[in-house]
Amino acid sequence: MYKLKEIAPQVYYVGVNDRQKALFENMWPLPAGVSYNSYLIVDEKSVLVDTVDICYSDIFLKKIADALNGRLLDYLIVDHMEPDHAGSIRLLRQQYPNVQIIGNNKTFGMLQGYHGITDGLHEVKEGDKLNIGKHTLSFYMSPMVHWPEVMMTYDETDKILFSADAFGTYGTLDGGVIDTEMSVDHYWEEMIRYYANIVGKYGNPVQKTLQKLAGLEIQTICSTHGPVWREQKNKAIDIYDRLSRYEGENGVSIIYGSMYGHTEQMAEAIASSLSENGIKKIVMHHVSKSHSSNILKDVFKYKGVIIGSPTYSNQLFPDLEAVLSKIELREVKNRLFAYFGSFSWAGAAVKKLDAFGERMKWETVGTPVEQKQGMSVDNYEACLLLGQAMAERINQN
Numbered sequence: 012m013y014k015l016k017e018i019a020p021q022v023y024y025v026g027v028n029d030r031q032k033a034l035f036e037n038m039w040p041l042p043a044g045v046s047y048n049s050y051l052i053v054d055e056k057s058v059l060v061d062t063v064d065i066c067y068s069d070i071f072l073k074k075i076a077d078a079l080n081g082r083l084l085d086y087l088i089v090d091h092m093e094p095d096h097a098g099s100i101r102l103l104r105q106q107y108p109n110v111q112i113i114g115n116n117k118t119f120g121m122l123q124g125y126h127g128i129t130d131g132l133h134e135v136k137e138g139d140k141l142n143i144g145k146h147t148l149s150f151y152m153s154p155m156v157h158w159p160e161v162m163m164t165y166d167e168t169d170k171i172l173f174s175a176d177a178f179g180t181y182g183t184l185d186g187g188v189i190d191t192e193m194s195v196d197h198y199w200e201e202m203i204r205y206y207a208n209i210v211g212k213y214g215n216p217v218q219k220t221l222q223k224l225a226g227l228e229i230q231t232i233c234s235t236h237g238p239v240w241r242e243q244k245n246k247a248i249d250i251y252d253r254l255s256r257y258e259g260e261n262g263v264s265i266i267y268g269s270m271y272g273h274t275e276q277m278a279e280a281i282a283s284s285l286s287e288n289g290i291k292k293i294v295m296h297h298v299s300k301s302h303s304s305n306i307l308k309d310v311f312k313y314k315g316v317i318i319g320s321p322t323y324s325n326q327l328f329p330d331l332e333a334v335l336s337k338i339e340l341r342e343v344k345n346r347l348f349a350y351f352g353s354f355s356w357a358g359a360a361v362k363k364l365d366a367f368g369e370r371m372k373w374e375t376v377g378t379p380v381e382q383k384q385g386m387s388v389d390n391y392e393a394c395l396l397l398g399q400a401m402a403e404r405i406n407q408n
């Protein structure tokens with residue numbers, strides 16, 4: 012019944028769209044949904060690459076049955092064990108009891124722990140090959156992009172890289188599957204957000220994997236989320252490369268908390284000074300309004316990060332502190348940092364921000380501004396100077 016998209020001869024897209032889930036990992040908003048991609052190669056042997064979230068297993072299994080057209084499934088390759096991809100493995104095994112499951116030794120520990128599966132396993136190591144007829148597949152370990160067991164599968168025949176989460180993005184596939192057959196403009200920003208939220212901490216492992224992939228001739232990238240990259244594959248690789256090197260664009264995120272607007276006035280002064288001094292990309296994130304998912308995206312995207320907070324019970328403003336802990340967890344490197352804060356009787360916020368910058372090993376730019384109660388002329392001038400110092404430092408870049 013299903014007319015499945017053929018990525019290459021005998022290679023079918025059998026993934027699904029999730030337009031229902033509000034938060035990926037119960038944390039990250041999905042305004043345009045997300046896809047869980049899976050691919051089926053119907054050669055002399057039939058091979059499925061990854062499964063989908065268990066919520067979509069019904070339609071997923073129907074698509075596979077249609078593509079197999081009465082044949083049995085010979086192999087399932089498990090490139091990643093996170094439940095958004097591994098969730099349907101047990102049901103798939105029930106449907107195809109003889110399917111051999113291909114993974115590495117780390118995969119199999121998780122397969123037992125999550126699904127109680129211990130038999131019918133085919134272990135592969137770095138560089139191992141599997142011939143399935145016209146296609147020969149080879150396997151490349153890619154630990155910590157995004158979990159320790161992650162590996163990638165390369166189809167030597169059609170030069171397709173099945174890349175697990177790497178080169179993935181939020182956003183459903185709205186009809187088209189391959190980038191050549193649709194407009195993909197709206198995915199790029201979402202790719203940065205996806206990277207910052209999900210892969211962000213693993214810059215070094217991503218770099219190691221990119222170096223490994225540099226030796227392969229890749230014509231098509233089949234990631235587990237978002238479009239199949241063919242025409243735009245170099246752009247997708249370039250985005251992952253720049254993000255994993257923590258290379259920021261010349262722009263500034265101003266991230267601040269404010270209860271009654273006094274700290275916000277400082278943020279406004281700094282922003283106008285950045286603009287006066289030639290910075291065109293300025294993003295303001297009021298932490299009580301902006302979701303941390305978007306804040307992280309801009310921290311990864313831009314070179315400059317300016318953070319402000321009122322003092323709150325001798326601490327940082329709690330919602331700001333929560334955002335800082337998410338930035339710190341991702342060990343974002345090489346940012347230009349400036350900070351400011353406010354208090355009424357005994358300031359603590361600015362000291363805490365100073366310590367944050369030290370822990371991040373970021374370069375501090377300009378003189379921090381600490382404001383007691385309302386905005387004074389001196390504070391205002393100091394905020395302008397802070398913005399100017401950041402703009403000048405960025406323009407040197």
Ligand SMILES: Cc1cc2nc3c(=O)[nH]c(=O)nc-3n(C[C@H](O)[C@H](O)[C@H](O)COP(=O)(O)O)c2cc1C
Pocket residue numbers: 268269270271272273274275321322323324325326353354355356357358359383384385
């Ligand atoms: C719940 C609460 C806790 C506060 N705790 C402190 C504090 O521990 N030390 C201090 O000097 N000021 C404290 N303040 C005062 C604020 O830091 C000060 O009013 C600041 O200007 C608020 O900035 P805003 O207008 O941007 O919210 C507190 C204010 C509130 C509402």
Ligand SMILES: [Fe+2]
Pocket residue numbers: 091093157158176
């Ligand atoms: Fe993942």
Ligand SMILES: [Fe+2]
Pocket residue numbers: 093095096176235236
């Ligand atoms: Fe995923």
